[in-house]
Amino acid sequence: MSAAPASLCQLPPYHQHPRCCLFTKLSVLTMPEYKLIYFNSRGRAELARWICAYGNIPYTDERIPKADWPSRKPGISGGKLPVLMVDGKQLPESLAIARYLAKQAKLVPDDDFDAAVCDALVDTLSEMMVQVYKTMFAAAGDEEEKKKTYKEELYPNVIAPVLVRLNERLSKREWFIVDKVTWADLAIGLMFGGLKMKQPEILKGFPAVEAHVNKILQIPKIKQWNDSQGPEETF
């Protein structure tokens, strides 16, 4: 997707300016029709939603109520969500979806090595989140036991090593890689921002990461998206 030139975009009100309207309409006409199918929760779909919000990518945000999932599941290739429908074709796997949309939103660096470093960070954060979900946010299990596991295993062995490296890197740079925001920066804001809501002390001792998360959360399109969201369905 091509962004409208800044000189046009800055003319308020954006959506009422005739040239902007034409430009936006033309961009949208050449774009595939997207539908993101997931549950009514952030989970594995939220990075894709943030990327669409940041990149002005129009899409249908279909949220399947938990009760409807058994009847919908057979129609989903692979039987797992999220799935992105691209002109009616199914694309599964949350990170493949996010990377694809990030390319359309110009959130992937042009250089192959820089793009690979983004991929590696997103994979690392995703693996960390899998471990966090498995132990902390599982429906079953004793709450005291979970707190102990978090303190003695999850935080020191899984979360802190990522924070140490990230803090060192971000204390020397404005963005994770290259000189502008990429989908890796959005992933940092989303994942550590989400963890901070559950564990308010988690970024203590990592000021560069904390500042980065706050910076991402204050990006106007991200803030506007987050502010617009209602309560999630819990599982």
Next chain:
Amino acid sequence: MSAAPASLCQLPPYHQHPRCCLFTKLSVLTMPEYKLIYFNSRGRAELARWICAYGNIPYTDERIPKADWPSRKPGISGGKLPVLMVDGKQLPESLAIARYLAKQAKLVPDDDFDAAVCDALVDTLSEMMVQVYKTMFAAAGDEEEKKKTYKEELYPNVIAPVLVRLNERLSKREWFIVDKVTWADLAIGLMFGGLKMKQPEILKGFPAVEAHVNKILQIPKIKQWNDSQGPEETF
């Protein structure tokens, strides 16, 4: 990496032809210096090694003996292998490494959606292998119990659903996507070829997948690589 034009490559013997030599030398000169660091096993590094073999990408294949890992670990950012050194810079995460090398070997489709479908398949296969390794190839655990888990859970719930979809797709196409081999095809050959060595019956009932795996294993550069490999260190 640019491949030498077919008309030159077909002049035997390839490496003695002066124009081919010059071309190859120039390609190598503009390429970063690669070192792939892993253990002496296929594991999470083998897809990258196959991609390098297929794409004639020169690299140092460093294999750390298990006994040396504790002393080497602190020097590896993130403390996990594999890592690809690219002109001295570390790139972690096996799939980020494989995707990066696949781009250099022209094994990633040009179209964004096709590339994303490859990413999604590789992620699906990788998640399947994580589950397989966790239950089947773990050092601890009763062998009879493992067989039961494989038969009653792993095969019907994790492996077979992937095989069903893949068999349907491959029965209608020569390659997984587009009209030539991609890194997704190599991943199919590597992962199901590896599983078949452990479970010879695994592809029974999925003739299109079996034929595809055999086709990949017979690609001359892949066959040559596999034939050149000695025994792995077991963990």
